[in-house]
Amino acid sequence: MVPADPAILIPEDPARQRQALLELLRLEPRGAAKRQEPRLRALIDALERSLPADLAAAGALEQLEGVWELRWSSGRQPYLAVGPWLENLQLLAPSQGRGMNLLRLPGPLGPLAAIAVEASIAVEAAGPAPRQRVEVRFRRGGWLGPALGPGRLQLLRSVQQSFPAWLDITVLDAELRICRGNAGTVFALLRRPDLSLAELLLPAELAQLR
Numbered sequence: 763m764v765p766a767d768p769a770i771l772i773p774e775d776p777a778r779q780r781q782a783l784l785e786l787l788r789l790e791p792r793g794a795a796k797r798q799e800p801r802l803r804a805l806i807d808a809l810e811r812s813l814p815a816d817l818a819a820a821g822a823l824e825q826l827e828g829v830w831e832l833r834w835s836s837g838r839q840p841y842l843a844v845g846p847w848l849e850n851l852q853l854l855a856p857s858q859g860r861g862m863n864l865l866r867l868p869g870p871l872g873p874l875a876a877i878a879v880e881a882s883i884a885v886e887a888a889g890p891a892p893r894q895r896v897e898v899r900f901r902r903g904g905w906l907g908p909a910l911g912p913g914r915l916q917l918l919r920s921v922q923q924s925f926p927a928w929l930d931i932t933v934l935d936a937e938l939r940i941c942r943g944n945a946g947t948v949f950a951l952l953r954r955p956d957l958s959l960a961e962l963l964l965p966a967e968l969a970q971l972r
Contacts, residue, residue: 772804776812779805784938787833787952791846792868795834795950802834806933806940806950815934816892817885823856825934829959830854830951837947841865841877852951853963859884861898862963864906879903879921880964886928898927906964913965 773779783805786795795802816822832850835842841863844850849872851864861883866876880902886895900921907915926944933940939951 771801772808776809779808779812780935780938783809783950784952787938787950792833792848793845796844799834802950803836803948806948810932810940813933813935814892815894815931817896817931817934818891818893822934823885825936826854826856826931826939827959828854829954829957829962830939831954832949832951834950835947836949837945842947842949851954851957851962853959854883855959855963856883856885856896860963864962874908876906877904878906878916878918878964880918894930894932896929896931898929899923900927916964 773782783802786798786802786805789795817826830852832842832844832852834844842850847867849864849866849868851866853862853864855861859882861881863879863881864876865878866872867874879900882899882901884897886893886897889895900923902918903921904918905916906918928944929941929949930943931939931941937953939949939953941949941951943949
């Protein structure tokens with residue numbers, strides 16, 4: 763029996779497309795959405811057509827700011843892994859021109875140790891509508907330990923970025939973000955309202971993003 767084309771299973775209504783994608787990304791354990799990848803990809807393609815993000819729109823940068831968790835990606839690199847054993851977080855603060863990728867264990871062990879990569883970010887100011895591109899310049903990466911006074915134990919080294927990096931934010935709302943990277947990787951992330959950007963992002967004076 764020939765399996766049905768996943769595209770024909772996609773609702774025509776954008777609100778139902780969005781809800782169907784959210785349900786897939788929220789499946790537990792973390793990473794379970796991979797088992798329905800053809801349908802997930804079809805929903806992403808449909809939403810990018812029906813609800814394209816525009817970072818120049820009122821309130822868009824405020825929606826972008828916060829803690830996001832990667833729930834699916836098309837990449838195969840270990841640092842893009844999505845599974846029950848790992849929280850793959852992305853911290854975005856366009857108001858400060860800063861961002862951070864954070865890999866850590868889930869649950870109470872998460873704050874004790876993590877692998878982090880800091881970056882400076884900037885929304886591309888020119889170009890045709892819709893405005894979707896965020897330029898990324900990686901600055902430091904390494905190990906973050908537990909909190910120690912007002913800061914955290916850390917061992918971070920400068921990152922030499924030999925190529926321009928960017929993300930196109932193709933779908934964005936209060937709960938969902940879809941983006942495409944300069945290497946062609948597609949990412950689907952959910953907002954983590956239970957996590958504080960101010961607590962997870964290193965203080966600006968320690969970030970050395972000059």
